[in-house]
Amino acid sequence: MKKKRLDEKEIIRIFSQALGIADLDDVAKVGRNLVFKADMLVASTDVPPQMSPWQVARKSIVACASDLAAKGARPVAAMISLGLPEEITRTYVEELARGFQIASREFGVKIVGGDTNAARDLVIDCSMIGMTAADNRMPKRGGAKPGDVVVASGKFGYPASGLAVLLKGARAQGAFRAAAVDSALEPKPRQAFGITLARYFSSSIDSSDGLAASLHEIAVQSNVDIKVDYDAARADGVQEFARANGLDAHELVFHGGEEYEIVATMPKSLLPRARATAKKAGCDLHIIGSVKKKGTGRVTSGRRLLENRGYLHFS
Amino acid sequence: MKKKRLDEKEIIRIFSQALGIADLDDVAKVGRNLVFKADMLVASTDVPPQMSPWQVARKSIVACASDLAAKGARPVAAMISLGLPEEITRTYVEELARGFQIASREFGVKIVGGDTNAARDLVIDCSMIGMTAADNRMPKRGGAKPGDVVVASGKFGYPASGLAVLLKGARAQGAFRAAAVDSALEPKPRQAFGITLARYFSSSIDSSDGLAASLHEIAVQSNVDIKVDYDAARADGVQEFARANGLDAHELVFHGGEEYEIVATMPKSLLPRARATAKKAGCDLHIIGSVKKKGTGRVTSGRRLLENRGYLHFS
Numbered sequence: 212m213k214k215k216r217l218d219e220k221e222i223i224r225i226f227s228q229a230l231g232i233a234d235l236d237d238v239a240k241v242g243r244n245l246v247f248k249a250d251m252l253v254a255s256t257d258v259p260p261q262m263s264p265w266q267v268a269r270k271s272i273v274a275c276a277s278d279l280a281a282k283g284a285r286p287v288a289a290m291i292s293l294g295l296p297e298e299i300t301r302t303y304v305e306e307l308a309r310g311f312q313i314a315s316r317e318f319g320v321k322i323v324g325g326d327t328n329a330a331r332d333l334v335i336d337c338s339m340i341g342m343t344a345a346d347n348r349m350p351k352r353g354g355a356k357p358g359d360v361v362v363a364s365g366k367f368g369y370p371a372s373g374l375a376v377l378l379k380g381a382r383a384q385g386a387f388r389a390a391a392v393d394s395a396l397e398p399k400p401r402q403a404f405g406i407t408l409a410r411y412f413s414s415s416i417d418s419s420d421g422l423a424a425s426l427h428e429i430a431v432q433s434n435v436d437i438k439v440d441y442d443a444a445r446a447d448g449v450q451e452f453a454r455a456n457g458l459d460a461h462e463l464v465f466h467g468g469e470e471y472e473i474v475a476t477m478p479k480s481l482l483p484r485a486r487a488t489a490k491k492a493g494c495d496l497h498i499i500g501s502v503k504k505k506g507t508g509r510v511t512s513g514r515r516l517l518e519n520r521g522y523l524h525f526s
Numbered sequence: 527m528k529k530k531r532l533d534e535k536e537i538i539r540i541f542s543q544a545l546g547i548a549d550l551d552d553v554a555k556v557g558r559n560l561v562f563k564a565d566m567l568v569a570s571t572d573v574p575p576q577m578s579p580w581q582v583a584r585k586s587i588v589a590c591a592s593d594l595a596a597k598g599a600r601p602v603a604a605m606i607s608l609g610l611p612e613e614i615t616r617t618y619v620e621e622l623a624r625g626f627q628i629a630s631r632e633f634g635v636k637i638v639g640g641d642t643n644a645a646r647d648l649v650i651d652c653s654m655i656g657m658t659a660a661d662n663r664m665p666k667r668g669g670a671k672p673g674d675v676v677v678a679s680g681k682f683g684y685p686a687s688g689l690a691v692l693l694k695g696a697r698a699q700g701a702f703r704a705a706a707v708d709s710a711l712e713p714k715p716r717q718a719f720g721i722t723l724a725r726y727f728s729s730s731i732d733s734s735d736g737l738a739a740s741l742h743e744i745a746v747q748s749n750v751d752i753k754v755d756y757d758a759a760r761a762d763g764v765q766e767f768a769r770a771n772g773l774d775a776h777e778l779v780f781h782g783g784e785e786y787e788i789v790a791t792m793p794k795s796l797l798p799r800a801r802a803t804a805k806k807a808g809c810d811l812h813i814i815g816s817v818k819k820k821g822t823g824r825v826t827s828g829r830r831l832l833e834n835r836g837y838l839h840f841s
Contacts, residue, residue, distance in 0.1 A: 338653030
C-alpha cells in the first residue's frame with residue numbers, strides 16, 4: 212500500500228495548529244509598525260535552468276519584498292541563510308553575492324547578516340523585517356467586504372508563459388517573449404504599488420501562488436464570494452500565445468504562480484483617491500473583479516467556478 | 527588538476543565584502559534595541575542520527591537563541607523556513623511541530639510564521655528578532671581590553687564527548703555519559719546568563735564554533751592576545767573520558783564546536799557585581815582566562831599557541 216504523500220497545505224496546517232498561528236504563510240506583525248517574513252528558495256524546485264546565479268540570488272529576495280509590499284511595508288533589513296552544495300565554485304559564489312548586492316539596491320533593503328552551510332541543494336532563505344507607515348493598520352488576507360472592488364498591480368499570465376517558453380520550448384516572439392521570459396527570470400515585486408496604496412486596502416495578498424489561489428485565500432479568509440473578470444485580468448498576448456502553442460490561456464492566467472502582482476480589495480468609494488495616488492506613484496491600477504456577498508469562499512470567472520489550485524510544493 | 531574547494535571562511539568573506547557587512551556571522555543591530563539573526567540547520571551535516579525529530583526542530587532554534595543571549599537580547603519573534611524531503615511522513619512533520627512548540631516555550635520565543643518547501647535535505651532556517659535591555663549597548667566580538675578577564679557560562683568538552691559517544695562508539699558511564707550525550711542532543715542556550723550579564727561584557731560570543739575559534743574571534747576582532755586556562759575551562763570528567771577512549775582531551779575542550787556556552791570578556795573591576803548578578807539569576811560564572819595585551823589575535827593555553835580551528839562547513 213503506497214502511503215499518500217503529504218501536500219504543502221497539510222504540512223502548513225500541522226505547523227499552524229501546533230504553534231497557534233492563524234496565517235503561517237502571511238507576513239507577521241511583531242510590533243506597532245514592525246512586520247516579519249521569511250521565504251526559502253530551493254534551486255532544484257524553484258529555479259529554471261536558464262536563470263543565472265545572480266538572478267537566483269536576486270529572486271530569493273523578491274518573495275519577501277513582494278509579501279511586505281502587499282502589506283504596505285517598506286523593507287528595513289534582511290538576513291540571508293545559505294545552503295551551498297560542496298562542489299560550488301568561487302565564480303558561482305561571487306555571482307550570488309553580486310545578485311544580493313543588486314537586489315539590496317533595487318528593493319531598498321540592507322542585508323545585515325547571514326549564515327552559510329553545506330547542503331545537497333542550493334538553498335537560500337531570506338528573512339526580512341519591514342515597517343509599515345505610522346498611520347497604517349496592516350491589511351490582512353481576511354477583510355474583504357461585499358461591494359469592494361478587486362484591484363491588481365498588473366495583469367496575469369506572463370510568468371507562466373515565460374516558464375512554458377523556458378521549460379517546455381513553447382514558441383513566442385518579440386515583445387511578448389521578452390516580457391514573459393523576463394517576468395520568469397527577473398520578477399518585479401510591486402513595492403511602490405503596495406507601499407503607497409495599502410492604506411486603501413480592505414485585504415491584500417501577493418499573487419505568488421497564482422491568481423486563483425490568491426483570490427481563494429482572500430475569499431476564504433474574508434468569508435466572501437469573489438467574481439473575477441478574465442478579460443480584465445489577462446495580460447496582453449497571453450491568449451494568442453496559448454492558442455499558437457496549444458496551451459490553455461485560462462490556466463496560464465489563473466493557475467500560473469511565481470507571479471508577483473499585488474491583489475487587493477478596497478471599498479469602491481476609495482477608488483478615485485487610490486487612482487490618484489497610483490498615478491502619482493507611477494503605478495498601474497487595474498480593476499479585475501468584485502466582492503459579491505458573504506459567502507463560502509467561492510471564486511468565479513463568468514459562469515466558471517475557479518478551482519483553488521495554484522503552485523504547491525509536494526504535489 | 528583538482529580544484530581547491532572553497533571553505534566557509536572564504537565564502538563568508540566573499541559575501542561580507544560584496545554586501546559591506548563587517549560581521550556577517552554575528553547578530554545584527556537593526557534598531558535602537560532591536561537585533562536580528564538567522565541560522566540554518568541542515569540535517570545531513572548538522573544532526574547526529576540518534577537525534578529525534580522533535581530534538582532536531584528544537585535544536586534549529588537553539589543557535590539563534592544562544593547568539594541573541596550572548597548579546598544580552600531576549601527573543602521577540604521567530605520565523606521558521608522548512609525544506610522538507612518529499613518522502614517525509616506525517617508523523618515526522620508532527621514531531622517537528624512538537625519540537626518547535628517545546629522550543630517556543632523553553633526559550634520564550636513566539637514563532638510567528640514560516641515557509642515550507644520541497645528539498646533534498648531536511649533544512650530548517652530559523653530567523654529571530656530580539657530586544658536588548660533599554661540601557662544596553664550591545665557587546666560585539668571586538669571590544670576586549672588588556673586587563674579584562676575572560677568569563678564563561680559553563681565549562682567545555684561535553685558536546686564533543688557526547689558526539690564521540692554517539693558517532694564513534696566511544697565509551698562512557700553514568701552521569702558523565704548522560705551530561706555529554708544530553709549536551710549534544712539537547713543543547714541549552716545560556717539565556718539567563720547572557721541577558722542578565724551582557725551589560726558587564728566588553729566583548730562576547732557564543733561558543734558554537736568551539737572554544738578556541740570563539741576566543742580567536744574575540745582576540746582578532748579586538749586586536750588583543752588572550753590567555754586561556756585549560757584546567758579552568760575543562761568540564762569535569764572530560765580528561766578521564768578522553769584517556770579511557772584514546773582521545774585528545776585538549777581537542778574535545780578547545781576544538782569541539784556545537785557548544786552553546788557564552789564566552790565574554792569584562793573589566794576585572796566589574797567581577798564582584800557580575801558575580802552577584804549571576805548568583806541572583808541562578809547562573810554559574812566561570813573565569814577561564816585573561817586578556818593580555820594589544821596584540822595580533824593570539825590565543826594561548828599555558829605555553830601552547832592555540833590554533834584558530836573549530837567546526838567549519840565545507841572542510
